[in-house]
Amino acid sequence: MLGFAIAGVVSAAVLGARFGREVWLGMFAPFLVVCVTWILTERVYRTRPEQLTSVMIGAFAGKLIFFGAYVGVAVGVLGVQPAPFMLSLTGYFIALHLVEALLLKRLFVPSN
Numbered sequence: 001m002l003g004f005a006i007a008g009v010v011s012a013a014v015l016g017a018r019f020g021r022e023v024w025l026g027m028f029a030p031f032l033v034v035c036v037t038w039i040l041t042e043r044v045y046r047t048r049p050e051q052l053t054s055v056m057i058g059a060f061a062g063k064l065i066f067f068g069a070y071v072g073v074a075v076g077v078l079g080v081q082p083a084p085f086m087l088s089l090t091g092y093f094i095a096l097h098l099v100e101a102l103l104l105k106r107l108f109v110p111s112n
Contacts, residue, residue, distance in 0.1 A: 019084040026088025029070045033063055034096040038103060045107060067093075 037059050044055045071089070074080050 019081065022080045022084040023088045025074050025078070025080055026085050026090075027092045029067065030089065030092040030096045033066065034100050037063075038100055041104070042107065 040059065041052065041056065044052050071086075074085060075082050
């Protein structure tokens with residue numbers, strides 16, 4: 001996940017002052033959510049694996065509410081430019097959740 005954070009720094013530097021804030025805000029929420037979700041998932045799996053599904057469903061519902069509010073605040077209150085913000089948010093959301101899915105696979109199917 002550190003690689004995605006570095007990519008965000010590079011993207012913000014390349015896009016400069018014009019879209020840097022949008023790229024950062026688009027990266028921040030998915031990175032934070034995936035980190036928190038992964039920590040929670042791993043802890044529940046290690047201590048109470050029978051409750052993992054219900055915790056993940058609750059996390060999904062929380063993500064729906066959080067991202068809806070986050071986009072509303074970013075666009076409505078902070079006044080970010082919607083197109084670069086949504087491109088950044090969408091790209092990081094998909095990429096980081098793909099990483100989370102691969103980590104889940106590794107957690108559920110240990111290597112030999």
